Amino acid sequence: MGMRGAGKTSLLTFLSKNLSKQPDVIQLMLSSTEELLDNVMAGIERELPSSLKIKGVGVNVPGVSLNIDSKEKKSTFQYDTEDLLRLAEHSGKTIVLLLDEVQNITPQLRTLFSSYRSYRSLGLPIIIIAAGLPSTVDSVINDKALTFLLRSNQVVLKPLDLTTIGSSYIRLFKNRGLSVQQAINMADASAGYPYMYQLLGDYVWENAGNPIKDSDIDDAILWAKVALYRNVYMKVMTDLAPNARELVLAIRKYGGVDVTTKDLRESMDWTLNQVTTYKAVLNHWGITEKTGYGLISFKMPYFNDFIDQNYD
Template sequence: MASDTVFQPSFGNKPDKIVGREAVTEGILSGLGMRPGHRDRATLVIGQRGMGKTALLLEIADQALDRGFIAARVAASANMLDEIVETVQIKGSPFVKERKSKIKGFNAGALGFSFGLTFSDEVASNYGFRTKLSLLCDKLAENDKGILLLIDEVQANTDDMRTLATTYQHLVGEGKNIAIVMAGLPTAVSSVLNDNILTFLNRARKVRLEPLSLEPIRVYYRLTFNALRKEFPSELLDEAVSATRGFPYLLQLVGYYLEEYSAGSASIDDGMVSDAIASAKRDLEADVFATTLKPLSDTDVKFLEAMAVDEGPSKVSDIQARLGVSAGYVQSYRARLIEAGVVASERRGELELVVPYLGEYLRNRE
């Protein structure tokens, strides 16, 4: 996809503007103003694929420095602890003022650092993640800076996640100026919360990313295409906005294809809108539907197919009749799929697919 477009629908990219998440962003950032160890300094962001978790972390990372925090954003992986330390060192070094010792021959390495945020050979070789992060907290605190850990694609039951969690707890207990935000899929976050070592996160602030309301999307599209000097008739604008169904990834996809298909034109017509929506849906199938369905069992998918018969919410009794199973069976899979973040229950006795166009995809695939 073109890099010079206003829209950034590729996963892992930060869009030109984060639409409709201002309250969420400010809520997380305001927690940085609380005392170390405050509940609002530990946040879990929960959302399905395409709900804008990574984009939100990127936005928070950009704004954290204004709140006095060095942000280390990493994806949960086998080497994330080293990445956290290295990121803090690189991003924090410009803010560290060296203090000259009055003692002749004094070696700054005795305090754990040889210069800036570079560890002495002794610390680098002999000490682990907890000690290094503690030293970084202390050094940055001397320069009025804290550390914000941003962990994307959270996974449970890994040694690094447990080390990170126990380290964070210890540093908070010591009054270090540190905060953490973790983001992940509903199933991953649920597993994290059920891990015996990670249970402290049950006390963390939880933010569930829901679909956006359509009005902020309408305003964003109108302003963006006005800036691109393209006329966008109101009825076609409404059609494009409605097609996103409040899904941040679709917002970017539809906008991207509208910009591409209207290149060289001073106005957007109905053909461009139709083509943009169709292309966005194809990308959605490849990028979101396949990865959403992959970890589900065959029985899970059959349950979703029974729901997809309905274009709107499904009655639990109808799902039970279509599958020819007991009420207990339906309740079991209902709970599994709600925990996975694929379905939701807004009204008693009803279930609804959360991922936009998934029902249409399930109905039409062979």
């Protein structure tokens, strides 16, 4: 999980491309739509070896009775998909579901994850890799029917390495005259934030001259900040509860770096428990981070500037 622009979709796309090269893997890239369960079943069936796609008649595989076109069979997602997974197991295939932009818990998601628990207990070959914002992931794993997901592996995406970013820019623009110093400047401007890394690269690719000039880099940084504020930070602030938003503004009042709990309590006239609770919320969302005992700082790049430009 990670904040908007943290690279969740890029990571799933990378996994999808690599998994597609594995002959013993059937991978499906999915989104949390109303057709989610239908897409899971249709996707698995479509990718199974053609010899196993038998409709209207029985399939002679031990432990499997699949008759997709039967009018008499009562159909449910859990058991129909279990049949498909047994066919996949028989053919030596593992099913990997890549679920992007998980939304707040829905009946479709609840059915999918509840069924997944059953499939895993049966030893069937299925893996789910889901990505979403911290708040939406919380709504899923804290659902009373899905508390087993609290024991799942949860990965929080971290900033990209600046040296790696600079090297990638040099490779990408090797025929455009990008200097090492310009690549370093772009990497520093990204602050390791995947969306900024993407925005800067896109702007330079589309708009910079040949050779690339320092002014092109300056323009790219300005344009990327505008896009970052509009596409990510405005949405972040809108999604926050009023008290969490109020705390953000108080943190900015004290500079946004190494702000003390004492200052926040005095500024907001909150109890220690209130400040501690909403600090934990902002840290969990990836907006802030603990930078020392009783200290908190903004984590997202240029967030001070964004607040200054958009809030009095």
